[in-house]
Amino acid sequence: MAGKGTDRKGKSKDTKPTTETAVDSIANFTLPDNLPTDEVDYPVLITRKVTANWREILEESQQFKDEIDVWQRQRQRQQEPVLKSPFKKTETDYIKDEVFVCLIPALEETLVKAKIWRALKTEKCFFNGIDWIVQYLWNNNPRYPQRANSPQHLFNMGWVRKLLKERPRPYFPKSWLWPNDFAATLIQKTVRQYFVQREDDVQEMRDFWRKLKLERTQFPEMDVNPLLARKFASTKSIPRK
Incomplete structure (x- = not known):
């Protein structure tokens, strides 16, 4: 039986550089005579303080703040005040x-x-x-x-x-009669009530019930007068009494 032919070429072991060749190339390296200074990165010496002085930190921060204040004053002097129109x-x-x-x-x-x-x-x-x-x-x-x-x-x-x-x-004023717990609860209740009532959906609901109450008490002819009903519905809010 004939053996199969192959086209593969054996790898030569002489392609890799030996250790002796690498050492000879390093030994033969010489520094060029004219080296541009812009291609050289000089190391920067960084000095750090071992301990921090709190007084120096405060003085530096105050100096930095004073410089900012002076800069803001100079900028305000350079800028001319812009007068707003009455409707703005x-x-x-x-x-x-x-x-x-x-x-x-x-x-x-x-x-x-x-x-x-x-x-x-x-x-x-x-x-x-x-x-x-x-x-x-x-x-x-x-x-x-x-x-x-x-x-x-x-x-x-x-x-x-x-x-x-x-x-x-x-x-006697109420501040003399109320205990601290009751006064704090009442203040918190009033603040929460204010933030809830300022919402848009709550204002819309309150306006609706206010208009409905006013319609039933002061405008009983609203059902038979479409012009009055249309004018009343177009108003955004009704002032409280």
């Missing part, structure tokens, strides 16, 4: 430009009076912060500058005396 002014602009200008000084004076009366440490204190804010805003109203020359006490004002005759206050 929002409620936030009105509160910032009209309300906070008078309210913030009143709150600062209230905190000063509260420290004098020790209202933050005394549970049942005679000082009433809301009454003091009302008195301060009334006496320092920028529309009536003559009131600042002759300031009045809150209970000496005519409109306050008239209001107290119509709706007199209780002898």
Whole structure:
């Protein structure tokens, strides 16, 4: 039986470089005379502090903060203020430009009076912060500058005396009568109620029942008058009484 022929070529063992050849090539390597400096990566010496000084950290952070503040001031000076047209002014602009200008000084004076009366440490204190804010805003109203020359006490004002005759206050305020647990529960309940009632679907449902109640009490001819029904349905909300 004849043997099968094959076309495979035997691999020569002389193709791989020997160890002696590799050593000779490394030994014959010489560094070139002219080596460009841009191709050389010089090692960078990194020095690190072994221990951190807290005072130096605070000084560096304060210096960095001061640099940011200076940069922001320079940028604000370079930028010219852009005046908004009246129809583009929002409620936030009105509160910032009209309300906070008078309210913030009143709150600062209230905190000063509260420290004098020790209202933050005394549970049942005679000082009433809301009454003091009302008195301060009334006496320092920028529309009536003559009131600042002759300031009045809150209970000496005519409109306050008239209001107290119509709706007199209780002898003791509720903050003196309620225990802390009941007051905290009531505050939490009021806050949760506010966040729930501000939702769009809850407002829509409340408007629906408010319109239905008003329709049954004040507009009994709604069923026979289609024009009145259409006008009533187009209104978005009904003001509370």
